[in-house]
Structures are given as C-alpha cells and as structure tokens.
Amino acid sequence: MAVDSKTVFDRPVTLRDVVTHYCPGCTHGVIHRLVAETLDELGLRERTCGVAPVGCSVLCYNYFDTDFMEAPHGRAPALATGFKRMRPDMIVFTYQGDGDLASIGMGEIVHAANRGEKFTTIFINNAVYGMTGGQMAPTTLPGQITTTCPAGRDVNHTGEPIRIAELLAALATPGYIERVAVHTPAHILKAKKAIRKAFTLQRDNKCYTLVEVLSTCPTNWGNTPGEAIEWLDENMIKYFPLGCYKDYVEPEGK
Amino acid sequence: MMHQYEVTFAGFGGQGIMTAGQLLAYAGIEEDKQVAWIPSYGPEMRGGTAYCTVVISDIPIGSPIISNPQCACVFNRPSFDKFTPLVKAGGLAIVNSSLIDVTTDRTDIDEILVPANEIAMKAGNAKAANVAVLGAFIGATGIVSFDTIKRVIKEKMARKKSVLEINYHALDEGRKLALKTLGKKARG
Amino acid sequence: MAKVLMKGNEAIAEAALRAGAEGYFCYPITPQTEVAEYLSKRMPEVGGMFLQGESELAVANMLFGAASTGKRVFTTSSSPGISLMQEAISYMAGAELPVVIINIMRGGPGLGGILPAQSDYFQAVKGGGHGDYRTLVLAPSTVQEAVDLTMLCFYLAQKYRNPVMMIGDGMIGQMMEAVEFPESYEEPPLPPPDEWAATGAKGRKARIIKSLFLDPVSLENNVLILEKKYQQMIREEVRCESYKISAKNKVLIVAYGTTARICQTVIDELEADGVSVGLFRPISLYPFPEKEILKEATRKNIKSVLTIEMSMAQMMEDVERAIQGRRPVHFYGRTGGIVPTPEEVKEQVLKVLSVKRRSTKKKS
Structure with a gap:
C-alpha cells in the first residue's frame, strides 16, 4: 500500500535556514523557534518588525526572517515605542536579555510598559551577561559566581536580584506579563502558549505584553548543557517562580 | 519719521507685562512694520520680575539685545530702579504711580506718571493696568495708531464685550494722561 | 499668506508640520518647551503622533524607531538634553536614518543655565556622539529663518538620509517676530520609504536597520558610504550670507x-x-x-x-x-x-x- 508522506515537523518560515552563533546548550534557539512558529501561525511575518538588543542575541536579526532594527544597549523598548506609534498596524517585538532589559534599559522598559505600548517583549533571563563573557547581571542569583563576583553575588554589596515580571506586573496600566521556562518539553509547550498569547493580544491591539523566559547559559555558568538545565530547575525557578503575573482583563462596558 | 523704536515693559510676573508687549508687537505687524518681542524667560516668569522688550522698526531688525531702550514702562519699584536709568537720553519713562512712590531724578528724559492700578480698577478690572500703561505709551509716542491697538486688543485679548469696554476705557485714560503730561493735543 | 507674530519655538513647531512632520517625540527642557506644548495640541489636529517620553535618552531612541518606519519625524531639546541624545544620533547616522533634531541652546557645561548660548557648536558640528559620522547643521538668526531652515532640515534629512540639526540660541526660541509660512513644501528627490525603511517583509527580502558591522571591512565600507554623503554635503549644502x-x-x-x-x-x-x-x-x-x-x-x-x-x-x-x-x-x-x-x-x-x-x- 502506498503511503503518502506528510510533513509533520519543519522549520518555521519565519526562521531562516542558517546556522546560529549560539553556544551548545543555550536555549536562545528554542525561544527563537517559539517566536517564529507563533508569527507563522498567526500569519504576522510580513507585517512584523523585531528589535534586536545588545547582548548574545544582538545578531538575532540574522535568524528571524522579518524586518528588524538593531537598538542601542537597553533602548529596544524606546525604538519599539517610536516604531509602533508611527505604524500601529504593524507587529513589533523586542527580544532582550537581562543585562539589556533589567540593567541599562530599566528606564525604557518600565515606561514603555507603563504607557501600555502595544508591542511584545521576549525577555531572556539567564542570570548572567553572556556576550561580554559572564559578568554579574541584575538577575544573577545570591551566591552565584560570575567573573565580576568571583566569590559569589553578595547581596549586601549589590542588592538582591531583580524580579522583572513581578516588578512590571505592579504597574497599574493593563498588560499581560508571564514568566515561563524552556528547559523541558512540558515547559516549552507552556512557553509557546504564553508567547502566542502575547502576540495575539498585540495583534488585537489590547495591551503591552511581556514573556520572561528563564534560559540557560552553560558556557558562562561553567557547566554542561545537561547540568545547566538541572541548575536552572533547582535554583532559578525558586527565586523566579513561573506563572502569569498579570493577565489582560477586557475593560467593562465593551 | 521713525526708523526704529525700542520699549521695555517691566514689572512683577502677573501684571500683564508680557501681554502688553505682545499687544504692541501685534499692532506693529498690523501696520506693516518689522517687530521683535524679546522676553526675559525662565524662573523669573514664575511670580518674580518679568520684562520684555519690543522693537518696532521700518527696516529689518538687527540686534535683539537692547541695552538702552527709548522708553521704559515700569510697573513696580524694582523695575523702576533697574530700567529707568537705562533709558536713552531724550527718551521716556512711564511709571506706574499706583505702586511706585518715587520719580526719576533724570532731567534728560520725559516721565509720565500713570496710576495704572487705580485707572484699571475704576474702569472695572484691576487686570487692565497693563493696558492703561500701554495707552499712555501709545499716546506719548504715536508708534502705532489707537485704531490699530484697539483692533488688536479686540482680536487677541478681549472678545467679550464687557471685558473689551473695560480695556478700551483703561487705554483711553492712559492716553489722556500722557497727552496732558506732555502737553500734547489729543489725537483721534 | 499673511505675516503672523510668533514665538520662535512655536514657529519652529508649526514649520515642522508644514514640512509634513508626522511624528514628534519630546522631553521638557527650558528654553524649548513651547515646541512640545504647541505640538501637544497641533499634532493630533493634523493626525500626527505626539509623545512625551521619559527622558531625552528614550526620546532620541523613539525617534530612531519612528524614523525606521520611513515617516517624517523629529525632536527638539536644549543642550543637556541634546547630550543625552547623542547615543541615538550616532546610531541613526550609522543606520542612515532621516531625522531632524533641533537644539535651542542654553549655557553649559553641565546643567549650566537656561539663558541663550552657542556653546554646543563643537558638539553639533564635530559629531557629538561616537564614531566616524557628521550631522548637517544649520543655524538661523531670525524667527523667519528658523521657519525656513526647519523646513529645509526635513528636506536635507531625507535627501541624505542622515540626522540634520538646527541649532539656535535660547533667544531664537523665546523671541517673537513676524513670520510668513511658505505656501508649499518641496519634496526631496528620494527613493520612497518602502525602498529602505522597515515596512514589513511582504513581497521582498527582510530588511535590517542597523549600525552594527562586526566585520571591520564591512564597517569601513559603511563609514565610506557615509563619508561620500558628507563630501556631497560639502559640495552642495554650504549656506552663508x-x-x-x-x-x-x-x-x-x-x-x-x-x-x-x-x-x-x-x-x-x-x-x-x-x-x-x-x-x-x-x-x-x-x-x-x-x-x-x-x-x-x-x-x-x-x-x-x-x-x-x-x-x-x-x-x-x-x-x-x-x-x-x-x-x-x-x-x-x-x-x-x-x-x-x-x-x-x-x-x-x-x-x-x-x-x-x-x-x-x-x-x-
């Protein structure tokens, strides 16, 4: 009996067929795929403009097959604001790491979220500066060793790690804020759901949307990809609990 | 006749100093003259002293910085002290005598005392003090015509009839006082 | 059109609208705040975008994003604010974006004062931010000229796809003079935005607006492309009286x-x-x-x-x-x-x- 072959899994159209520069065991690739799948599924690729950060994902414009802007360090939310305000009909997302968003770009992200800018932020939290070679980030865990806190992060010296999802969820302006992880298939599925929800809300012109994704960095954490997944599961989720911190509520009377 | 004329209006913030200067500048434009209105700005605007200089000219205006204007219209004592000495010889000081109880000891300039606050109050609104002084200035100098300034007041400031009448009255009182002081005949 | 008496800042704002500005991003700072106040009313009237940002740093980067759409956008500020904008100005020069930045200068250095100065000359004409780039800089001496040059700024920004600055001292912004607005605005001879801006990858390859060139040969190449424009400016844009x-x-x-x-x-x-x-x-x-x-x-x-x-x-x-x-x-x-x-x-x-x-x- 002849069997028709059917493709059940393929590269999303929005993801280019190129080799990335990411290290083995880094979860950027997974997250890129989830964003690309979402843009494919919602049919948004041709009217999307991404904003690349400064950090490991600075070159992500080479991997997504959409228009892109490359922002100064931390300013992606400001670029996204300017762009979306001029072209509210387009889909805009920023893809930012923890140094970019939670350190140098803290002002821009808080105010963009508070203005209710209708773009989506994919926030990659891996508790370390990756591109510059493993320095302390605002999300580095207490006691975690980095090249600029070689004895482990001392919270008396540099404060506690910043919980971005909680911080932005505290704003009164409506929004959708969820923290997810991508270290197991089950978590990946949940992360996909959150990312899809964020872009759907943006497409429907509802609110500011941010998905914080806990991510691994075996290179700078100094462990193997397998150990990195365990470390994330055992340490990061405790400090950065997963879940939806703010859900979009349709205003009454609509 | 005139080539260029400069006048400084000075007083407290809130006395309508900037407005008086702007009304004059608008009138200058109406009469196809070159004008520049140069304000003091910044913290001074918030309730402190305020001043502006208006330059009206037949030719393009050069320096907007006027060290010695031909006329100073001073609305309070600090402005009197600061600006009366700066008036060009042969020039004019218009002094709000409601709030300033001194007169200039300069003999090389004319001085017109205008009890602007009293005139304004009598006319029906204390806010019209600036227009009373403006009336005295135009009466004394004839830099713009009264028809023009009246039109400008109507268009830019006082569309309501009652407000307009108060301002016209203050304007006219100022003008009469200036003419009386300088011994000129009332025009128009 | 009849002459109207206008404050320099307001005249600049109106001139920008006459030149077809569709977006304005700002942060309050003396002595240019009247531009923002004026446009907060006027921009919505003409269907444009007015947005007050959280800092000059953010505002200049909003401009970066807004210009990437191919729309005509600008900002105004004064000396300390312009310093904060230098980051984005350097990036926008590198990414070849047409933006207009107007600096109503006050005294410095540092917080300085709020009264008129011309002390941002070096900052404006020698680059201001990091890297091998130039901004075209025009300086008006009357309110009427501020109107004319503001409109010209938009033309030149588009002609060269480069940040163009107008610098005026606080006097130019605060003074009122009679101005006349030109009847029409000449559109610059430029490839339309859909040939260079981020308008969505529909029916064409995805487009990247960037100043990052990790390969030194590519970066040198980009700098030489910019340099060619600056040489053209030297040939074609000298203005004096x-x-x-x-x-x-x-x-x-x-x-x-x-x-x-x-x-x-x-x-x-x-x-x-x-x-x-x-x-x-x-x-x-x-x-x-x-x-x-x-x-x-x-x-x-x-x-x-x-x-x-x-x-x-x-x-x-x-x-x-x-x-x-x-x-x-x-x-x-x-x-x-x-x-x-x-x-x-x-x-x-x-x-x-x-x-x-x-x-x-x-x-x-």
Missing part, C-alpha cells in the same frame, strides 16, 4: 545666529561713524563655508578677522582653519547665558582696528 562686505572694509566679522544680528547693528553704527566693517554669517555650520570665508577674509583690504560668539572660541577654530593663517583671527565672546551687547562688540572692533594700525606702523 554676507552683510555690507565691501572693498572699504578693514575688518571682517564672522558670526552666526543671534550674534550675527548684534554684529549687524554694530556694523550699521560704525558705518555712521565712518568705520567700514563687513559681516560674514555662516548659515550651515556643517558643512562650514570654508572657501567662502577664505575668499572674503583674504581680500586685499581686510587686515584682520574678528569672530564673535556666545561661546569660547569654538567656531573660531573653524574660521582659523578656513583662513589658513593668512589673516590674524581675533575672538570676542560672552558665554554662560550672557548675550554680548552691541556696545561691547563695537569696542572690540575698534580695539582690533587700533591693534592693527599700531602693528602696521611698526612695520613701516
């Missing part, structure tokens, strides 16, 4: 903006006293009218050149460079928010004349 320049002049004054107007008054007064002085007024500060100044300064009758600024001999360096040592260049300036009076400038001219006379005597 002269006032009472004649064979009788002994001294040539060089001044721009409000300072140039003060010098005009001085020249008129000296003329009445029988002293002949000419004024050369650069309108474009980058490109600087080097050849034009050289030509005027090296006329036989000119003994020396006097640069007048509201800054500490910043433009003088460019004047000296233009004149190549062929005439002595003197400097007089006030700064910190003090505008030189005609009397002061007059004294300086007479001083330069007498210095010259003495040295001539020595020679003979």
Whole structure:
C-alpha cells in the first residue's frame, strides 16, 4: 500500500535556514523557534518588525526572517515605542536579555510598559551577561559566581536580584506579563502558549505584553548543557517562580 | 519719521507685562512694520520680575539685545530702579504711580506718571493696568495708531464685550494722561 | 499668506508640520518647551503622533524607531538634553536614518543655565556622539529663518538620509517676530520609504536597520558610504550670507545666529561713524563655508578677522582653519547665558582696528 508522506515537523518560515552563533546548550534557539512558529501561525511575518538588543542575541536579526532594527544597549523598548506609534498596524517585538532589559534599559522598559505600548517583549533571563563573557547581571542569583563576583553575588554589596515580571506586573496600566521556562518539553509547550498569547493580544491591539523566559547559559555558568538545565530547575525557578503575573482583563462596558 | 523704536515693559510676573508687549508687537505687524518681542524667560516668569522688550522698526531688525531702550514702562519699584536709568537720553519713562512712590531724578528724559492700578480698577478690572500703561505709551509716542491697538486688543485679548469696554476705557485714560503730561493735543 | 507674530519655538513647531512632520517625540527642557506644548495640541489636529517620553535618552531612541518606519519625524531639546541624545544620533547616522533634531541652546557645561548660548557648536558640528559620522547643521538668526531652515532640515534629512540639526540660541526660541509660512513644501528627490525603511517583509527580502558591522571591512565600507554623503554635503549644502562686505572694509566679522544680528547693528553704527566693517554669517555650520570665508577674509583690504560668539572660541577654530593663517583671527565672546551687547562688540572692533594700525606702523 502506498503511503503518502506528510510533513509533520519543519522549520518555521519565519526562521531562516542558517546556522546560529549560539553556544551548545543555550536555549536562545528554542525561544527563537517559539517566536517564529507563533508569527507563522498567526500569519504576522510580513507585517512584523523585531528589535534586536545588545547582548548574545544582538545578531538575532540574522535568524528571524522579518524586518528588524538593531537598538542601542537597553533602548529596544524606546525604538519599539517610536516604531509602533508611527505604524500601529504593524507587529513589533523586542527580544532582550537581562543585562539589556533589567540593567541599562530599566528606564525604557518600565515606561514603555507603563504607557501600555502595544508591542511584545521576549525577555531572556539567564542570570548572567553572556556576550561580554559572564559578568554579574541584575538577575544573577545570591551566591552565584560570575567573573565580576568571583566569590559569589553578595547581596549586601549589590542588592538582591531583580524580579522583572513581578516588578512590571505592579504597574497599574493593563498588560499581560508571564514568566515561563524552556528547559523541558512540558515547559516549552507552556512557553509557546504564553508567547502566542502575547502576540495575539498585540495583534488585537489590547495591551503591552511581556514573556520572561528563564534560559540557560552553560558556557558562562561553567557547566554542561545537561547540568545547566538541572541548575536552572533547582535554583532559578525558586527565586523566579513561573506563572502569569498579570493577565489582560477586557475593560467593562465593551 | 521713525526708523526704529525700542520699549521695555517691566514689572512683577502677573501684571500683564508680557501681554502688553505682545499687544504692541501685534499692532506693529498690523501696520506693516518689522517687530521683535524679546522676553526675559525662565524662573523669573514664575511670580518674580518679568520684562520684555519690543522693537518696532521700518527696516529689518538687527540686534535683539537692547541695552538702552527709548522708553521704559515700569510697573513696580524694582523695575523702576533697574530700567529707568537705562533709558536713552531724550527718551521716556512711564511709571506706574499706583505702586511706585518715587520719580526719576533724570532731567534728560520725559516721565509720565500713570496710576495704572487705580485707572484699571475704576474702569472695572484691576487686570487692565497693563493696558492703561500701554495707552499712555501709545499716546506719548504715536508708534502705532489707537485704531490699530484697539483692533488688536479686540482680536487677541478681549472678545467679550464687557471685558473689551473695560480695556478700551483703561487705554483711553492712559492716553489722556500722557497727552496732558506732555502737553500734547489729543489725537483721534 | 499673511505675516503672523510668533514665538520662535512655536514657529519652529508649526514649520515642522508644514514640512509634513508626522511624528514628534519630546522631553521638557527650558528654553524649548513651547515646541512640545504647541505640538501637544497641533499634532493630533493634523493626525500626527505626539509623545512625551521619559527622558531625552528614550526620546532620541523613539525617534530612531519612528524614523525606521520611513515617516517624517523629529525632536527638539536644549543642550543637556541634546547630550543625552547623542547615543541615538550616532546610531541613526550609522543606520542612515532621516531625522531632524533641533537644539535651542542654553549655557553649559553641565546643567549650566537656561539663558541663550552657542556653546554646543563643537558638539553639533564635530559629531557629538561616537564614531566616524557628521550631522548637517544649520543655524538661523531670525524667527523667519528658523521657519525656513526647519523646513529645509526635513528636506536635507531625507535627501541624505542622515540626522540634520538646527541649532539656535535660547533667544531664537523665546523671541517673537513676524513670520510668513511658505505656501508649499518641496519634496526631496528620494527613493520612497518602502525602498529602505522597515515596512514589513511582504513581497521582498527582510530588511535590517542597523549600525552594527562586526566585520571591520564591512564597517569601513559603511563609514565610506557615509563619508561620500558628507563630501556631497560639502559640495552642495554650504549656506552663508554676507552683510555690507565691501572693498572699504578693514575688518571682517564672522558670526552666526543671534550674534550675527548684534554684529549687524554694530556694523550699521560704525558705518555712521565712518568705520567700514563687513559681516560674514555662516548659515550651515556643517558643512562650514570654508572657501567662502577664505575668499572674503583674504581680500586685499581686510587686515584682520574678528569672530564673535556666545561661546569660547569654538567656531573660531573653524574660521582659523578656513583662513589658513593668512589673516590674524581675533575672538570676542560672552558665554554662560550672557548675550554680548552691541556696545561691547563695537569696542572690540575698534580695539582690533587700533591693534592693527599700531602693528602696521611698526612695520613701516
């Protein structure tokens, strides 16, 4: 009996067929795929403009097959604001790491979220500066060793790690804020759901949307990809609990 | 006749100093003259002293910085002290005598005392003090015509009839006082 | 159109609208805040975007994003705010974006003061931010010229796809003068935005707006592409004006903006006293009218050149460079928010004349 072959899994159209520069065991690739799948599924690729950060994902414009802007360090939310305000009909997302968003770009992200800018932020939290070679980030865990806190992060010296999802969820302006992880298939599925929800809300012109994704960095954490997944599961989720911190509520009377 | 004329209006913030200067500048434009209105700005605007200089000219205006204007219209004592000495010889000081109880000891300039606050109050609104002084200035100098300034007041400031009448009255009182002081005949 | 009396800041705002500005991003700072106040009302009326950002840093980057759409956008600020914008200006120059940035200058350094100054000359004409780039810089001396140059800024920004700055001292922003708005705005000869802007990858390859070139050969290449534009600006965008320049002049004054107007008054007064002085007024500060100044300064009758600024001999360096040592260049300036009076400038001219006379005597 002849069997028709059917493709059940393929590269999303929005993801280019190129080799990335990411290290083995880094979860950027997974997250890129989830964003690309979402843009494919919602049919948004041709009217999307991404904003690349400064950090490991600075070159992500080479991997997504959409228009892109490359922002100064931390300013992606400001670029996204300017762009979306001029072209509210387009889909805009920023893809930012923890140094970019939670350190140098803290002002821009808080105010963009508070203005209710209708773009989506994919926030990659891996508790370390990756591109510059493993320095302390605002999300580095207490006691975690980095090249600029070689004895482990001392919270008396540099404060506690910043919980971005909680911080932005505290704003009164409506929004959708969820923290997810991508270290197991089950978590990946949940992360996909959150990312899809964020872009759907943006497409429907509802609110500011941010998905914080806990991510691994075996290179700078100094462990193997397998150990990195365990470390994330055992340490990061405790400090950065997963879940939806703010859900979009349709205003009454609509 | 005139080539260029400069006048400084000075007083407290809130006395309508900037407005008086702007009304004059608008009138200058109406009469196809070159004008520049140069304000003091910044913290001074918030309730402190305020001043502006208006330059009206037949030719393009050069320096907007006027060290010695031909006329100073001073609305309070600090402005009197600061600006009366700066008036060009042969020039004019218009002094709000409601709030300033001194007169200039300069003999090389004319001085017109205008009890602007009293005139304004009598006319029906204390806010019209600036227009009373403006009336005295135009009466004394004839830099713009009264028809023009009246039109400008109507268009830019006082569309309501009652407000307009108060301002016209203050304007006219100022003008009469200036003419009386300088011994000129009332025009128009 | 009839003449209207307008404050410089408001006239600049209205001129930008007449030039088709569709987006304006701002942060309040004295002495340019009236532009923001004016546009907060007017922009929505014309269907444009007005947005007050959280800082000049953010505002300049909003401009970056907004310009990437291909729409006509601009911002205004004053000295300390412009310093904060330099990051994005460098990026926008590198990414070849057409934006207009207007600086109504106040005294510095640091927080300085709020009164008129020209002390951001270096910052404006020498780059300001990091990297090999230039911004085209224009400087008006009257409110009417601020209107005309604002409109020209939009034209040039699009012509070169490069940040264009207009710098005026606080006086230009705060003063009211009669202005007339041109009936129409000439559209620049430019490939339409869908050929260079981020408009969505529909029916074409995805487009990246960026200034990052990790490969040094590519980066050098991008810098050379920019350099080509700057060379074209030098050929095509020099603008200047002269006032009472004649064979009788002994001294040539060089001044721009409000300072140039003060010098005009001085020249008129000296003329009445029988002293002949000419004024050369650069309108474009980058490109600087080097050849034009050289030509005027090296006329036989000119003994020396006097640069007048509201800054500490910043433009003088460019004047000296233009004149190549062929005439002595003197400097007089006030700064910190003090505008030189005609009397002061007059004294300086007479001083330069007498210095010259003495040295001539020595020679003979």
